Amino acid sequence: MTSLIGIYLFTIDAYVTDFRGKATLPLMSSFILQVATKHAEERGFGYSAMNKIDRAWVLSRLVIEMFEYPYKDAEIIVKTWVADVNKFFTERCISFETPEGKQLGFARTVWAAIVMETRRPTNG
Numbered sequence: 001m002t003s004l005i006g007i008y009l010f011t012i013d014a015y016v017t018d019f020r021g022k023a024t025l026p027l028m029s030s031f032i033l034q035v036a037t038k039h040a041e042e043r044g045f046g047y048s049a050m051n052k053i054d055r056a057w058v059l060s061r062l063v064i065e066m067f068e069y070p071y072k073d074a075e076i077i078v079k080t081w082v083a084d085v086n087k088f089f090t091e092r093c094i095s096f097e098t099p100e101g102k103q104l105g106f107a108r109t110v111w112a113a114i115v116m117e118t119r120r121p122t123n124g
Helices: 025-042 047-052
Strands: 006-011 055-066 075-085 089-097 103-115
Touching: 006 025, 025 047, 025 055, 025 075, 025 089, 025 103, 047 055, 055 089
Parallel strands: none
Antiparallel strands: 006 075, 055 103, 075 089, 089 103
16 A cells, blocks of 8 residues: 655755755755655556546645755655645645654645646546
8 A cells, every 4th residue: 555645855966055055945846846746646646647537737826834944965855745635626735854854844735636628627
């Protein structure tokens, strides 16, 4: 059985850090999109499955709260899970942590499934 929580390891490369050598908000945002994509794909409701039925996920809302940005060459753990599924939207949570378990920040996203042809929301 696949775990409800996806756990992914990333390394902060020097070329994506700021002048202080810290990760940037755009980098953390890209991690969110990567883990959401991987997590959904691994569980059978990602891009491949949605594309077969002429559907797509669209990011509707994104909130990020960072307590601390990791430095270059640091490894971070990004965890994600689906928190709620309702008629038109799906909520996804994201946690940024050090390998030792220290919380670096959190994010919450809201996704809508749309019909590709009409670009309108769908619940099926």
